[in-house]
Amino acid sequence: MNAPNASRKQTRTAAILAGVVVMMLGAAYAAVPLYDLFCRVTGFGGTVLVASEESQEVLDREIVIRFDASLAAGMPWKFKPEVRQMTVKLGQNALAFYEAYNPTDQAIAGTASYNVAPNAAGGYFVKVHCFCFEQQVLQPGERVMMPVSFYVDPEILDDDEGRLLKEITLSYTFHTTEMPEGQASAGTAAGTTSTGGQPPVLAN
Structure with missing residues (x-):
């Protein structure tokens, strides 16, 4: 593999990993309000x-x-x-x-x-x-x-x-x-x- 191809592959891999990190952070921040909404809609966990x-x-x-x-x-x-x-x-x-x-x-x-x-x-x-x-x-x-x-x-x-x-x-x-x-x-x-x-x- 030549140097330019290796560089592009590394850049693509880094971008994918960064995207995954952003998605995980977004999911973490959304988890609490989504869980609260789920409880209010379904009554799960004793939520009326x-x-x-x-x-x-x-x-x-x-x-x-x-x-x-x-x-x-x-x-x-x-x-x-x-x-x-x-x-x-x-x-x-x-x-x-x-x-x-x-x-x-x-x-x-x-x-x-x-x-x-x-x-x-x-x-x-x-x-x-x-x-x-x-x-x-x-x-x-x-x-x-x-x-x-x-x-x-x-x-x-x-x-x-x-x-x-x-x-x-x-x-x-x-x-x-x-x-x-x-x-x-x-x-x-x-x-x-x-x-x-x-x-x-x-x-x-």
């Missing part, structure tokens, strides 16, 4: 589904929904469900509330991550509206009631694991987030109801 309309079919079969609340490290809010559990029918449009309170002397912004357990329920637990879809801002001493409307898809009875479920746990974890510009004194975020005043710290 989201619908724009309420359920149109209600069955007599009932299931217990338990509500759980926690706070990420460094989040100073008090946060709990209004009720610990409720019994609903499959397909029934239900409404639950979570209560948050900011006991500090400064406005704090937060967002809630969520999932359901067991994982088999993720593909059938459907949220229509939820406080977790938006960032929430609580002023000093502010307490809010935050709604979540949902239903359990009757198609859960067609699932080998789902039809055996007697209860589902909906869990939220609130994390502190950067305060949106101009919101330090803007009051309560959309989708919540403030009870005002300077209430005592919530009991867990």
Whole structure:
């Protein structure tokens, strides 16, 4: 092989390797959002589904929904469900509330991550509206009631694991987030109801 041919071959090989590296890096960066999208579409890993309309079919079969609340490290809010559990029918449009309170002397912004357990329920637990879809801002001493409307898809009875479920746990974890510009004194975020005043710290 003469020198010019060898040089061209080496250049082509280097270009191919560079392309592979770029593709691998692109795949790595895309993996997280694609995995998140996959979970939201399929309910994999206990990620709940989201619908724009309420359920149109209600069955007599009932299931217990338990509500759980926690706070990420460094989040100073008090946060709990209004009720610990409720019994609903499959397909029934239900409404639950979570209560948050900011006991500090400064406005704090937060967002809630969520999932359901067991994982088999993720593909059938459907949220229509939820406080977790938006960032929430609580002023000093502010307490809010935050709604979540949902239903359990009757198609859960067609699932080998789902039809055996007697209860589902909906869990939220609130994390502190950067305060949106101009919101330090803007009051309560959309989708919540403030009870005002300077209430005592919530009991867990």
